Amino acid sequence: MEFEDDTPTSDDEAVVVLGVVAAPGQPIGLARKLVDANLIEHVQTSFPGARWQIEIVEASVVQPPATDAQIVDAARDVLLEREWDLVVCLTDLPLHVGRRPVVAHANAVHGVAVLSVPALGPTGLRQRARTTVTGLVGQLLGADADDLRDHEKSPSKSPLRHRVRQLGTDVDDEGTAFTARVLTGNLRLLSGMVRANRPWRLALGLTRALTGAIAAGVFALVTADIWLLADTFGWVRLTGVAVGSIVAITATLIIGANLWERGSSRQSREQIVLFNTVTVITVALGVAAFYAALFVLATVGALCLVVPQVFGDALGHDPGITDYLEVAWLTCSLATVGGALGAGLETDEAVRDAAYTQHPAEPV
Template identity: 85%
Template sequence: MDSSAGHTPEPGSPDEPVVVLGVVAAPGQAIGLARKLVEADLTDHIQTTFPGARWQLELLEAGVVQPPAGDAEIVDATRDLLLEHEWDLVLCLTDLPLHVGKRPVVAHANAVHGVAVLSVPALGATGVRQRARGIITGLVGQLLGADADDLREHQKSPARSALRHRVRQLGTDVDEAGTAFTARVLTGNLRLLTGMVRANRPWRLALGLSRALTGAIAAGVFALVTADIWLLADTFGGIRLTGVALGSIIAITATLIIGADLWERGSSRQTREQVALFNIVTVITVVLGVAAFYAALFVLSAIGALCLVVPQVFGATLDHPAGFTDYLEVAWLTCSLATVGGALGAGLETDEAVRDAAYTQHPAEPI
């Protein structure tokens, strides 16, 4: 966070913020390329492209995973190194192929984790250093939470852009504690948070959780044809139905976050803002994804109730004529119970499946 709201330190002064970018490269071709880039002009190029703080690159040779390994494993292992070395951002040059979904890519950035990954073999045989420098610049921009509009604004006027402010924030140590610290992270990085959540595409969360979806559908079908559920829906009223709905959403949200170990803890003061941002974005992403999941189940439950629940039998069970509102109440309670079933199914998902569903990773282009 930027603790000097009305004062911007001069470049080169002791008070100038410092952003540390860790560069982790696998032994062999990757570390050779990384050394050439760092020893050449990569630091100066990033400094010129993203002013607002003094950039410092720290090079580390490490094979972060043992092949074969998926993208999620590479990101997780690189993220661990970021926290261990107290870097602000990290770039991993790997000798393994990369994929986003089933599509091969040269590189991708995960702004939520602060991790970018570049596949060195995918750069080709010629013009490797120049191409790598351009791609790395694009990756750094995405790690800063930039979208296409931000990058265009930054290129037109780097001195006034939101990216410059983000760089200065990232390089400024924060030592506030507790709720006040979290509130400042939330309000001070609202635009960044919005971009990170949007990049995660939380509405696609349910599509990536097959076991949770199966559990929800099974619970919904069972509830929909049970006369006791009809009576409960009729007698609960709006307040209780709302309470059940909130409880079911909280249940599946907690199951996903706790079960897949998505919640992080800061090991030092330098990493606390990053960890706070990560956790806030994680909660927002999962809540919005579960809300989309719930809305879809409600629509399906309403259609199922209208198609499967016979009005004469329904009215006889309730002891009064069944109206459209009664069907909506049954659909509402059925949806909530189905969401609880989804929470049980989510507990069976693998950690990698949950993380892949929750965190969308995007290919990066040079800028």
């Protein structure tokens, strides 16, 4: 079932397709009422920059009991199959962000939002749902509070309008040119998706990786052979080990948790290029933040635990601050490799929850 806004616009060539997947029963009934309540005009007015289309599909994407991650993955599969740009899933299952129950949440990286219809309450259902869905669309576009304020003040000049237009513009090139145009043409959208995903919080959600890193770091910090290696490696080798350790844990997380997507159709390939790019940037920035935190801890640990006299005897010369920093640097790199081993023990769901931040909808 497809609905299209017929309001004249200068951006007719750019079309953004918003899919609505609704479970049978109350969710699909609400989806149809939203169309009757002029949802498409509301979204078009709130986020100009392209012509919006809404397609409604009645489907039970998961069988209960199901986790939020399973709902997002299933809705993502429908999005790619039907070549939509964004999707909102209306479900009758409860939702959570962490352990906190929520009405809805949006995953900007996947382009998927999920709304729990029963959580909207018994009264004012249509109005609350329309407001919530519109807010979820804004979050899927990577908009934060500042973006929304700028958009309200000057819709024609706001970055959010540009993101909408880029999202709705088809890219027809192949190969490297295709990828380059997708990335450069959607640069604002991509940066907004990465920012909305909060990559610096990645390490906090990976307890096994963090435990493995700390264990490896403590072992390396009190080993005299590590002190000698750090002293003789030099800055070039230390940099190489650091880069290698970051690449190792990044690849472990992406490959181990099956975060890399593949597709064949033109529209899905454009979606997948954006998704995979955001995934790599998100995980790499998260690992870089993880590495920086470990470096600070390793530096403090080296200064507190490595006795200067013993350290000097092992090195054959009086240690200076540079020597302590070199030990902390190599220790941090080895600890990051230990974190990669720990990351391999994480469940796919834990990695996805850590890598892709779920943003709860604002109360309405």
